[in-house]
Amino acid sequence: MVKPCRLEKYSGFLDFADDSDFIGYEIEGNKAILHLNACIMNEKYKSTLENLAQLCQERQIKSLILDLSRNMGGNSAVIDEFITYTNAESFRRYEMIDYSSGEPMxxxxxxEIVRNKRKPICFPPHILCRVSCHTFSSARTFAVTLKDNGIARVIGTETGGKPNSYGMPRKFAMPASKLRFRVSTSYFMRPDASKDDALTLAIDAIHPKPACQAAECEEKCT
Incomplete structure (x- = not known):
């Protein structure tokens, strides 16, 4: 198939959130909502999880909503850190096959069953993970890992891309045109091998609207 493709100036719509506004939370009634708009593993991320877990205990919060609906990915290390604030005894990670050398490694x-290094104070046991068609890459891996390990129920709409996918791209540029492109070097397979053929992350409930109010979630999204 030959199809013309007009090049247009990049609008920035795929840019990741910066360190200043990628994470935040709010409390509504007996629910806490953690908004994570990029998978950035830094001190702000770790301190926010700790502060929210402490707040959930003090206010006797019954459920937590992890909002990944506007998260396009980043660093997958955020997943293990989040799980340490859950009651899971153990969990399974994604399988990673590296092809960068030309041979699979x-x-x-x-x-492998990973023992969870639980924190002294954890989030409430009822956890929902909100996703959308804008949930990609490491954010999708985040949601799949929580679902496959029974840590959270997934709500929202179908995620972007397949749960099993390629990643860890290397950046290149064409020598003459200077057009930039990326080539993936690794393949990632979800913890639950029985769902390898899935084309998207199966959700447990449908959000009636892309951005429903958190107060409605327990009634409409469970």
Whole structure:
């Protein structure tokens, strides 16, 4: 198939959130909502999780909504850190196969059971993970890991891309045109091997609207 493709100036619509506004939370009634708009593993992320867990305990919060609906990815290290604030005894990670050398090399195995290094104070046991068609890459990996390990129920709309996918791209530029492009070097497989053929992340409930109010979630999204 030959199809003309007009090049247009990049609008910035795929830019990741910066360190200043990528995370925040709010409390509504007996629910806490953690908004994570980019997977950035830094001190702000870690301190926010700690502060929210403490607040949930003090106010006897019954459920937590992890909002990844505007998260296009980043660093997958945020997943393990989040899980340490849950009651999970153990969990399975994604399996990673690295092809960057030209030969497949297994980096992690989904058959390995990882003991959870739980924090002294955890989030409430009822956790919902909100996703959308804008949830990509490491954010999708985040949601899939929580679902496959039974840590959270997934609500919202279908995510962008397949749960099993390529990643860890390397950046290149064409020598003459200077057009930039990326090539993935690794393949990632979800913890639950029985769902390898899934084309998207199956959700447990449908959000009636892309951005419903948190106070409605328990009634409409569970």
């Amino acid at each position: 297994q980096i992690t195995s989904r058959r």
